[in-house]
Amino acid sequence: MSEVRVRFAPSPTGVLHLGGARTALFNWLFARHTGGKFLLRIEDTDQKRSTDESTNAILDALQWLGMKWDEEPIYQSARMEEYKASLSRLIDEGKVYKCYCTPEERQVMRDEAKSAGRTFIYDGRCDGKPDQPDKQFVWRFRISKDGETVVEDLVQGRVVTPNYEIEDLVIARSDGTPLYNFVVVIDDAAMGITHVVRGKDHLTNTPKQMAIYQGLGLPIPSFAHLPLILGLSKRLRSAGVESYRDQGYLPGAVNNYIARLGWSHGDQEIFSDTELADKFDLADVNRSEGALNVEKMEWINQQHIMATGREGLAAMVVPFLSTAGVEVALDDPRLPPACETVQLRSKTLVEMAAKVKFYFLEDDAIVYDEKAAKKFLTQESKVRIAGMATALEGSLDWTVQSIEDAVNGFCESSDIKLKHVAQPSRVALTGEATGPGLFEMMVVLGRASVLNRLRRACGDE
């Protein structure tokens, strides 16, 4: 069997939303799984709606998600000559005809069909008409009304359409520019596409396209139509991939989530990209559409954060610290251990940045949460904190174990429990009542900062 070749073919009229990303992902996974090629085609034949800005945004998003394409992207706007050539072949072979119907006439036909409760199918009334040189026309592709067209869809199963329900479709505008259903066929054939994997909204185009393949004498590829993603809200559904990046999602987590939406592999929930490619199969894709669920996506993101090494997290969190107003050097040695202390507590990189922020502030820049300060920074606890600071002053190693021993020792000698001093000192060090484990945090912060912050909290301000 020949090599699998699949493609993702966005039209550059906006951002790449999650639905598009999932279509791309399934193509990419299928290619990786089968050892085939993943290609890109930019469908920019509609000059009015297409922009370079959008093309770049889509390419950036795919890149961020880690879906590398294997050949240079094809731009339809650069292939007009090809389309013209195919059209003239069809003209020469008498497979198309000129249609002179005006928009108004077509509207009348549509209205009639609708009021009669029928599917509107252009009736071919212009087929065989003599030329009318002074009138505008479009090219229609003639489709035999006998028999039926069968799509053996790899996801949807066998879908049968009677040919009398497939109309003679317009393949070129009055100005001669080709239309979608025509160019798709030419391009997929030219690119050697073996499997057309796309959204289910294209299912009804498929019989038309199959007829064109046959008219052009081209081999028909396999088809797989993916169920669409339902949005819980319009906002959720239309958000671009980059907004998820900005919200602190890891690309692998986004892939994991959208893959699991409509596809499954037993009870497994968490997949790396390579695991996905390894286990993905079109046969396991569901036919029913799924809805976006933010809580689950966050949980999956958290799982991916937990599975990422501290060095990797450090590199990723820096830009988020920056937007949180704290500039930290990429090679700051505190960064990896700081990330490690909040790794189990962060659902997104935005959260992670917020949680490690305190490490990098000046000691006297810590702002105490009002409620936390009121509850924990009491006169009584200030005395305890001061005592603890002194206990930490000595010549002990600055490790989790030695700090813990020193603090426990202090508690014993003062006849208090750890909890009497833990929360107050957490507030002193971070400003918050919640945060990383006390001793781990102290190690990262360093002795000087710890003592500074502890004593600052004891002062009467």
Place this chain on the structure above:
RNA sequence: GGCCCCGUCGUCUAGCGGUCUAGGACACCGGCCUUUCACGCCGGCGACACGGGUUCGAUUCCCGUCGGGGUCACCA
């Protein structure tokens, strides 16, 4: 409206005629662990849309109803 697709816990799903008093995950509610918050662990709540068939037996097969989605362009 015509045509097409779909319909298991709130959500994502497992299930491919008997193993289902329907399994897992998120969320939610208890509990354990514990210096806080998390993580982790244990337990709970919670679904086969409805009605007919077929069958010894239907969540699984067929039909209908209802519900959801898609599509009916000189857009892609």
